[in-house]
Amino acid sequence: CHPAELAAWSDSAHAQAAARPFYRAWFKMADQRTNGEIGPFCAGCHTPIGLFSGQIRSRWGWKGQEQSPLSPAAAQGVTCALCHGIVALTGEANGAYVLDPARLDHASTPHSPLSDLHSPLSTLQSPISNPHSPPCAACHEATNPASGLPVMTTVSEWQASPYAADTACVDCHPAHGQPAQKGEVVAVEILPPADASPGQDMEIRVRVRNIAAGHSLPTGASELRQLWLEMRVTDAAGRELYHSGGVDDFGDPLPGSVTYGVVWQDADGHPTDRLWEAERLLRDHRLPAAGAMTERFRFSLPADVVGPLQVQARLQFRRAGGYLTELMGIYLAEAMPPNEVEVWGEDALVVDGVGE
Template sequence: MFLKHLHAIPAITLLLAILTGTALAGSPVFNVDREYYPYYPSLIKWNKSKAEFTPPSVCKECHVKQYKEWAGSVHSLAFVDPIYQGELNKAGKAVGHEVTRQCEGCHSPAGMVAGEIQGAGNSGLSEMALAGVSCDICHSINGVTHWQTPSHEPENGSFILTPGVETKEGIQLLKHGPLKPHNACGGGFHECVESGLHLQADLCASCHQVYHYDAHFPLEATYIEWKHGPYAQKNILCQDCHMVDIENFKRSADEFVKPERKEYRHYFNGANYLLTYLAAGAAKKAGDTNHAKILMKQYEMAVERLKSAGDLELAPVYRDGHLAELRVRVKNVRAGHNLPTSLTNVRQMWLEVTAKDETGKTVMTSGEVRNDGTLPDNARLFNSDGMGENFHFAVDPWVITSFSRHDTIPPRGYKDVFYGIATLGMAKSLSIEVKLRYRQADQKVAEALLGAVPKDIDLKKIYDLKAVPPLPVVDMVVKQASFPTSH
């Protein structure tokens, strides 16, 4: 029938249909303009000129307080982090340096665009490259390209760096910030530029949205989680929780009240207590006790944030008058994004449950950490499972192109978990203890990453690590309750 009526279709119409169909069939889902993004898969744009980046040792001459706050932050450790370096080393061997520029662009933007970083390791790099996300990186950002990215969302460093410009009078350094500059701002060293972007979450979005380098699948979606939640609707931004101390963080999260100008700090504090703990040990071993104290303060803040972020509710479920199940409601009460967030296929947040009868006999357990640091199969985890193009389980970020399970808790949201209670015999009551626990990574994943650090990072010499110890676990919430076995 098709052949019979083919002659009735005008030739030009048929040609257009064929060409259009071919074009659509051959169009990629995510178009990449390699000229627009010369460092792809990093999406940084650099307005290159003779104006150089300013290392933090120069910034601290005038900004002592801000420098001390930043120096204890994970931003300052973003590139030298041994776990990141292990991951970068593994990625470089698996997919090559052209791909790992994506990681380097957010962990050391200046080092990447300047071409200093050619793979994992710290040897031979400048102060600016080693400083990670330093003062001059954030204050050289004068725009973002979120809509122009392949996914038309913030991803993989989609910001524009302009540390300065060339003028007829010479090189002029430009530093962008949220305040209207006063006449003496910059002290003659740089010009100050008022930037509305620095009052928006879009400033943070570029690097806190990590997408697969080719498939553009969101491995980390912290910004989108925030944007699609109640904190964005209430105008509580990343800066309002992560650039303040603990008490102001709690107020922002609980009351949706923005901090006063004087309350902002350059802490950039989040949940990564492991990184600041390791760095504090390295500083102490190097004899820098003052810096070790600054880092330990950041460690303590991170732990306190985790303990403030979640909550638990325990409730019995009775059937035919007998205790049949325990319902545990896990709530995200203060995180403005999902709990947990970031690299959720590596992070571990889980429930440990112990139930005892009135004689003290344990009748049910779930989620206890094994002697080798791993979790049992019955542990109820709140994280993600990654998979590659073949739909098989994967943990490496350069392999993961989708999630087979994504079980995190949205801001101000909750998830219910039910635990069946077996026949209790003569027991009249049950005592329950439930812990919401968190650690930065699965024990075996951490061992693999720290085991992959490049040769110029001596874990024994720098961190006094002879072997990978059990990863520290934070008990975010601990709740006890007692319920009768009949009702």
């Protein structure tokens, strides 16, 4: 009855929510490190049918799934039954929704009768108090169930933005789980530097603006995303005078690069990107909706510099780091698809009057 909608969903992140190798590896690690306690927290939004049919439960053990894989319906991730079956919200995060069992296909979930589909996570409350958040918040807002620390804040970022007054999630993100509509989202601008002479220090400022996203960049699993600014300066002789934002053998930004994202602390005060360990927020350096940041790069000009100078800046994005992706492949004993680098914005500037 709905071939167009089905086709759109089939190619979406919703359809892959439980199937992507990186997620399955990350879930395996989380499940083992928490002795099974994290399972329902993740599954409530990545495979609701898998959770409510009893295929995933607290302390279920990863080996159990390897012996009894998810049913085809559960492996489909976020299906029509979730978004179209929500009849109430009991909170604004952590899968705090109530489903109508009549809207689920019982034939596709033979593991147990689905008589009571009230989410076991619905008692977890988000610190957000805005009563007008959309149903999307049930899965696009999350707190660590152990520490209460907000670890996913996409909807609250939108609520705090100027877009909340007249722009809804579906105005940019088409229905059925498809990615946001393509277009320029970030603007990168190299600001004209102050005069500098050979042998002196020069400062280059790069302004990065979030001009279209109604939430911070990156958002969602911000602790895993890689968004970084590369800046390079060369002189007229082709000599590289400065370079920030280079990458290592895994394609990950080198230490000292300007990066955008969040970093948490665990109970011992150590930095962590593992949601289940997050106790406190250590760093949040992201581009807010309709906001901007100016990054500064300072370096010394050689005495024999040859002008004019060529300045290039590029903002690049990957869904997850190369080292972490390779580690997840080892953990899952399965090849991981490559994380392609996307260029989100770039600029170039010629600086005259230096060494000429």
